[in-house]
Amino acid sequence: DTAVSQTPKYLVTQMGNDKSIKCEQNLGHDTMYWYKQDSKKFLKIMFSYNNKELIINETVPNRFSPKSPDKAHLNLHINSLELGDSAVYFCASSPIDGLNSPLHFGNGTRLTVT
Amino acid sequence: AQSVTQLDSHVSVSEGTPVLLRCNYSSSYSPSLFWYVQHPNKGLQLLLKYTSAATLVKGINGFEAEFKKSETSFHLTKPSAHMSDAAEYFCVVSEVDTGRRALTFGSGTRLQVQP
DSSP states (O other), rough: OOEEEEEEEEEEEEEOOOOOEEEEEEEEEEEEEEEEOOOOOOOEEEEEEEETTTEOOOOOOEEEEEEEEEETEEEEOOSSSSGGGGGEEEEESSSSSSTTOOOOOOOOEEEEOO | OEEEESSOSSSEEEESSSEEOOOOOSSSSSSEEEEEEOOOTOOOEEEEEEEEOOEEEEEEGGGGEEEEETTTTHHHHEOOOOOGOOOEEEEEEEEEETTTTEEEEEEEEEEEEEE
């Protein structure tokens, strides 16, 4: 009965490779997000989608491309991986992108680029 | 623009003693405020939220927080720490900015609980 699930949990790859992280939520939420957590635990939003439509696209290199095939899925594809991309990536969802609406997070994908 | 400052990067308490994790915020408007907890290798889980209904907010696992507008604070407390409370805690402010909701996360406070 996992609410927000993301795969893989760990991802180790070499510089220059292309990789994807998948995220699915079974909560019926309309809004999904990708966050990046750096080594100092700082969390920064990357993207958010509302019902398959992109609504937030922060200053993220265009090597990162989100894709939402339906409102229950938001995948993250990363091209030409760089050392600085190493981080933990969290998928999250919320019922709406409202002021009081809490986020439900997945358990994270730890990406290590060597 | 909004910001969140968690005043302590690391707090250590003994099991059974009170917990205080401090958070100050700045916001142009009336914000909503949240506390999240992150256990090792896990995602963030909502502890509690303030949405202007009541200044003292009760959350899960015995945690509570008090919104003090005059002090722009939203400190998290618990009367008696348990070993399972050891985790990273994030204070978050939610505000409408340029027509959409903007969330700002604090830098986190690591709570250590000694036996």
